[in-house]
Amino acid sequence: MPELRITLEPADVRRSLGYGRRGSPSRAVATRLAALWPEALALLRPRGVWRLADRAQAQGAGMPRPAQTVALALCTIGAQLEVAARERAETDRALDALILDAVGSTAAEAAADALNQQLCAEAGRRRLHAAPRVSPGYGRWPVTSQPALLALLPARELGVALTPGLMMVPRKSVSFAVNFLKSAPRGRAAAGRCRRCGLPNCPYAEPGP
Numbered sequence: 391m392p393e394l395r396i397t398l399e400p401a402d403v404r405r406s407l408g409y410g411r412r413g414s415p416s417r418a419v420a421t422r423l424a425a426l427w428p429e430a431l432a433l434l435r436p437r438g439v440w441r442l443a444d445r446a447q448a449q450g451a452g453m454p455r456p457a458q459t460v461a462l463a464l465c466t467i468g469a470q471l472e473v474a475a476r477e478r479a480e481t482d483r484a485l486d487a488l489i490l491d492a493v494g495s496t497a498a499e500a501a502a503d504a505l506n507q508q509l510c511a512e513a514g515r516r517r518l519h520a521a522p523r524v525s526p527g528y529g530r531w532p533v534t535s536q537p538a539l540l541a542l543l544p545a546r547e548l549g550v551a552l553t554p555g556l557m558m559v560p561r562k563s564v565s566f567a568v569n570f571l572k573s574a575p576r577g578r579a580a581a582g583r584c585r586r587c588g589l590p591n592c593p594y595a596e597p598g599p
Contacts, residue, residue: 394436394465396500400427406492412540424488430493435468438505439544442512448567451542452526452535455567463508464543465501466550466563498562501572509568510587520587521569539565563577 398422409415440463448456450551475490506523513520527533536556543565546549550563556567 392437392439394438394501394504396434396436396497396504397418398431398496398500400424403489403492405563406496417546418485419489422485424485426477426489426493429474430471433468433474434497435470436465436497436504437468438463438465438501438508440464440505440509440546441543442511442570447542449460451567452531453524453528453539453567456487456567457521457541457571459516459567459570460571461512461520462539462542463502463505463523463567464511464540464545464563464565465498465505466552466560467497467501467547468546468549468562469560471497472560472562494562498564502564502566506566506568507587513558513568513570513587516570517536518570518572519574521571523566523568525564525566536565539567561569 403423404415407415407419414420434498440461441464443451443460443546445456445460448460448462451462453460471494475487475494478487478490502523506520509523518536524531526536526539533556533585536558537552540550540552549560551559553559
């Protein structure tokens with residue numbers, strides 16, 4: 391399965407831990423984050439897949455208001471970091487478990503961004519525009535559509551499964567869809583490669599003028 395290249399910074403994880411731009415973690419948190427950082431990065435296995443679907447297929451997966459062409463996607467960071475966090479929690483190392491979980495959440499979002507960027511590039515090759523991604527469980531797309539969405543993707547080959555409660559395993563996985571539109575969404579730049587991309591706050595965005 392295709393690997394995804396992601397870039398993480400400790401500042402991103404601090405935000406996942408609840409520390410905003412003006413807040414700073416305690417010395418204990420900062421020290422443990424620095425100590426765990428190399429191990430956490432080594433445990434990441436970001437991978438992702440995507441495919442194009444037509445409107446009928448997207449509707450069958452429960453997607454609200456799909457376009458004529460839709461990109462369906464699934465990514466994960468693997469199970470190793472999750473296992474490490476659970477082991478820390480089971481041995482009363484709650485702070486370490488919390489930090490590793492935050493690294494995992496940040497990495498999963500970074501993996502989704504990296505995969506989303508591939509979809510933006512594909513939209514550009516087709517002279518179309520990628521809308522912002524949507525996922526089951528958010529907005530009008532019910533989480534009960536998750537099995538139908540994953541059935542359209544090689545989830546098993548990626549190592550992703552669903553629990554009876556419709557939670558993805560590994561937990562740090564993201565499924566989503568992106569409409570490919572003929573016209574750019576509002577606010578999109580008029581020129582440059584980013585004019586066809588619907589990824590907000592994109593770490594791959596070209597510099598502004």
